[in-house]
Amino acid sequence: CTYYTIKPSLPLSQVKGQCQKGIPASVRAKGWPLLCGAKDRKEKNDKLYERLVKAPDHQGWTDIIKRDTDRQFPFHEMFQSKDGHGQKDLLEVLKAYTQYRPDEGYCQAQGPVAAVLLMNMPAEEAFWCLVQISELYLPGYYSPLLEGVLFDAAFLSSIFKKLCPAAHKHLQNQGVEPLMFATDWLMCLYSRHLPFDTLLRVWDLFFCYGVRVLFQVAVVLVRRCLGEGRLRKECDGQMETLERLRGVKQRVQHEQADAFIHEVILLIISAHLNKGLFTP
Structure with a gap:
């Protein structure tokens, strides 16, 4: 079950109806984190994302992630430049995840997932959505044994x-x-x-x-x-x-x-x- 079925804040039938019609683009930045529980996780872990981004990378994941960042949606304006904010945010989100879950580290398939999240919301919200996807929605998808x-x-x-x-x-x-x-x-x-x-x-x-x-x-x-x-x-x-x-x-x-x-x-x-x- 999804986070929203555990902790609804609107009638579930109303939410399902809107999701079936399509969430308006202007609302996805708030809608997705609310649906999956990322908003709640972020509020309960204030400043954690910032600390994870700044933490030293003792496992060496950063260099591996850097090799993949320019492969994610290269024709999208957000990710065209190595010095652009899109690739920078993508690197930070994926690096933060390796710090948050050192037992899992980095999985290549998380790259395009994180990129789509970043096209719709700021980096910190994208990180917590990635956490919820990996832990709540798709447990074991990105673990070393898959x-x-x-x-x-x-x-x-x-x-x-x-x-x-x-x-x-x-x-x-x-x-x-x-x-x-x-x-x-x-x-x-x-x-x-x-x-x-x-x-x-x-x-x-x-x-x-x-x-x-x-x-x-x-x-x-x-x-x-x-x-x-x-x-x-x-x-x-x-x-x-x-x-x-x-x-x-x-x-x-x-x-x-x-x-x-x-x-x-x-x-x-x-x-x-x-x-x-x-x-x-």
């Missing part, structure tokens, strides 16, 4: 079997496991795989409903890639199938966000009617 994401990626197979059986059969016939393509989808919260407007709408739902939204998006994407017979015929081998799934952004880049999100919401409703459908 046990959380490996479990969830494997669980996707049973979901595909129920909701897109023809695509699931094709994956089995071609020897393609969800672990081979969906791990990156889940760890990056689709930040590399969806058009930006659609991505933000998916994150609105994710912060409201939790990890099951990531499973539901996976179903929609697999349907887009392999849902029709002609699409499956185009992928007549393991390599072709994996290329299609890993290049999924090309299948949805011209699709309106509303149409994509509508299909995800239908799966949310289906999950409500069929308890346990998206629960490992």
